[in-house]
Amino acid sequence: MIVGEQKPLAEIKQMLAGFHKVLLVGCGTCVTVCMAGGEKEVGILASALRMSTRLDGNAIECDEVTVQRQCEWEYIDPLGSRLANYDVVLSLACGIGVQTLVQRFPNVWVVPGLNTTFLGMPPEQGVWEERCQACGDCILDKTGGICPIARCSKQLLNGPCGGSQKGVCEVNPQTPCAWQLIYDRMSAMGRLEQLLEIQPPKNWSAARHGGPRRIIRDDLRLPEDYRTA
Amino acid sequence: MSEVVHNGYKSGSNLERVLVAGHFAVTGELGPPKNHDANVIRRKAELLKGCVDAVNITDNQTAIVRMSSIAAGVILIQEGMDPVIQMTCRDRNRLGMQSDLLGAAALGIKNVLCLTGDHQSFGNHPTAKNVHDLDSIQLVRMVKDMRDDDRFQCGEEIPGGGPRFFIGAAANPFGDPFEFRPYRLAKKVAAGADFIQTQLIYDIPRFREFMKRVVDMGLHEKVFILAGVGPLKSVGMAKYMRDQVPGMIVADEYIERMEAAVKHIDKTDKKARAEAWQQEGIRICIEQIQQIREIEGVAGIHMMAIEWEEAIRPIVEGAGLLPRPAIQ
Numbered sequence: 001m002i003v004g005e006q007k008p009l010a011e012i013k014q015m016l017a018g019f020h021k022v023l024l025v026g027c028g029t030c031v032t033v034c035m036a037g038g039e040k041e042v043g044i045l046a047s048a049l050r051m052s053t054r055l056d057g058n059a060i061e062c063d064e065v066t067v068q069r070q071c072e073w074e075y076i077d078p079l080g081s082r083l084a085n086y087d088v089v090l091s092l093a094c095g096i097g098v099q100t101l102v103q104r105f106p107n108v109w110v111v112p113g114l115n116t117t118f119l120g121m122p123p124e125q126g127v128w129e130e131r132c133q134a135c136g137d138c139i140l141d142k143t144g145g146i147c148p149i150a151r152c153s154k155q156l157l158n159g160p161c162g163g164s165q166k167g168v169c170e171v172n173p174q175t176p177c178a179w180q181l182i183y184d185r186m187s188a189m190g191r192l193e194q195l196l197e198i199q200p201p202k203n204w205s206a207a208r209h210g211g212p213r214r215i216i217r218d219d220l221r222l223p224e225d226y227r228t229a
Numbered sequence: 230m231s232e233v234v235h236n237g238y239k240s241g242s243n244l245e246r247v248l249v250a251g252h253f254a255v256t257g258e259l260g261p262p263k264n265h266d267a268n269v270i271r272r273k274a275e276l277l278k279g280c281v282d283a284v285n286i287t288d289n290q291t292a293i294v295r296m297s298s299i300a301a302g303v304i305l306i307q308e309g310m311d312p313v314i315q316m317t318c319r320d321r322n323r324l325g326m327q328s329d330l331l332g333a334a335a336l337g338i339k340n341v342l343c344l345t346g347d348h349q350s351f352g353n354h355p356t357a358k359n360v361h362d363l364d365s366i367q368l369v370r371m372v373k374d375m376r377d378d379d380r381f382q383c384g385e386e387i388p389g390g391g392p393r394f395f396i397g398a399a400a401n402p403f404g405d406p407f408e409f410r411p412y413r414l415a416k417k418v419a420a421g422a423d424f425i426q427t428q429l430i431y432d433i434p435r436f437r438e439f440m441k442r443v444v445d446m447g448l449h450e451k452v453f454i455l456a457g458v459g460p461l462k463s464v465g466m467a468k469y470m471r472d473q474v475p476g477m478i479v480a481d482e483y484i485e486r487m488e489a490a491v492k493h494i495d496k497t498d499k500k501a502r503a504e505a506w507q508q509e510g511i512r513i514c515i516e517q518i519q520q521i522r523e524i525e526g527v528a529g530i531h532m533m534a535i536e537w538e539e540a541i542r543p544i545v546e547g548a549g550l551l552p553r554p555a556i557q
């Protein structure tokens with residue numbers, strides 16, 4: 001899932017300074033599951049903003065709505081008629097949701113309530129960890145299903161570096177060394193010899209380094225006359 | 230360029246000649262200053278001159294901005310010394326590294342040590358973006374392909390031939406997973422490393438065990454292995470290295486010896502304590518070199534006397550490694 005984290009209230013208030021009527025728009029997908037921008041968080045943040053701005057002496061009026069998925073036209077289109085009633089939209093979706101709103105409603109000022117943090121999963125309740133960098137050229141078959149691009153601080157393809165000690169990364173003792181994990185897994189699966197192969201320089205053009213990416217599936221595209229957006 | 234006669238050498242650097250001739254090599258390390266003062270390099274070079282066969286120049290070591298290793302290397306060449314420029318994958322992508330390698334070769338540099346690089350979070354620009362386009366093993370292979378196949382990393386031919394470097398890589402016998410370390414060394418050798426410089430050794434039994442595996446794999450016959458040594462300067466430094474430096478093991482024996490060295494000196498007499506520590510640090514280092522020379526497969530030592538270059542001469546001299554061989 002896409003994991004996000006709510007921005008500090010002070011920063012959100014700064015973005016809303018000068019506005020009087022705000023619509024908080026939550027998202028019912030990833031950020032609901034990671035408890036950062038779903039219906040419940042929208043409610044809590046709206047209350048916090050109402051109370052805080054009232055105490056400051058410049059109360060902002062906060063309305064709330066949460067859509068199923070803020071990154072698809074069909075779920076945000078029904079918002080269209082309401083948006084004219086507000087000075088600003090505070091999106092609690094990931095960065096994709098914010099930009100989807102902006103692209104669909106070019107006359108509306110939209111600000112982000114979350115920091116979109118990474119692609120990951122919760123290994124335990126209340127903890128989220130990064131797992132994927134969306135590099136566009138998956139190598140998990142070579143590393144036993146553990147991604148060094150996302151999980152090694154230096155993105156080594158031929159690790160571990162000299163800083164791996166007692167299973168943790170030199171950069172942060174809370175971070176397991178990805179290459180220790182890879183070594184242990186390959187060892188357990190009887191595939192250590194695979195790690196002796198030198199992995200050549202990565203083709204980063206499939207990652208963000210080749211510029212913004214786009215996938216076009218002609219088998220799924222609608223005929224030109226039927227296309228929306 | 231290609232018209233140069235290679236005489237069978239890969240680069241013909243002094244370090245390569247000393248190792249190929251079968252001498253027990255000594256390399257040193259010089260950290261460039263955090264400014265553009267060439268005299269700092271010259272002053273440190275003076276302390277190393279005649280004591281070492283080649284001098285490593287660190288590349289923004291511990292991710293702190295310093296004078297470029299290539300620029301400092303050129304100053305060393307002017308001083309008649311053989312620099313080993315360190316090159317990390319942290320600050321440059323494959324374009325930047327190849328361009329700098331061409332420039333380094335044009336300026337007369339003949340040795341390069343290929344490193345991943347310390348993470349920027351340890352340095353003075355922790356909010357920087359790192360690069361890591363290549364890792365150290367891929368960098369070794371790239372430098373080798375430039376030299377041996379006259380090709381850029383992309384496969385394109387280098388007009389007039391590629392730059393010729395004696396290629397180094399690092400090994401940390403003390404990192405984990407310990408069992409994998411000799412295999413990672415084997416990968417560096419397979420990628421094209423000509424020589425290896427190890428992490429600082431303060432645990433001889435563990436290094437001996439590492440070298441046994443390296444020798445069993447026959448790697449010592451394919452690559453020159455220089456064991457990393459350096460004098461401890463105080464108990465505080467020894468403990469810092471043990472507790473704070475990632476991937477480093479310092480045996481208790483050395484900490485106890487450093488503590489014992491100042492046992493009978495009044496705590497307020499800081500000068501006498503510092504001198505006693507330094508003497509003991511130098512003594513330990515000389516003993517370590519003697520122990521390391523006995524280990525099969527070790528082709529030399531790499532001396533890292535960080536910000537204490539004055540210690541190098543007494544250590545090399547005490548270890549019976551002077552004078553250094555002069556090879557034409």
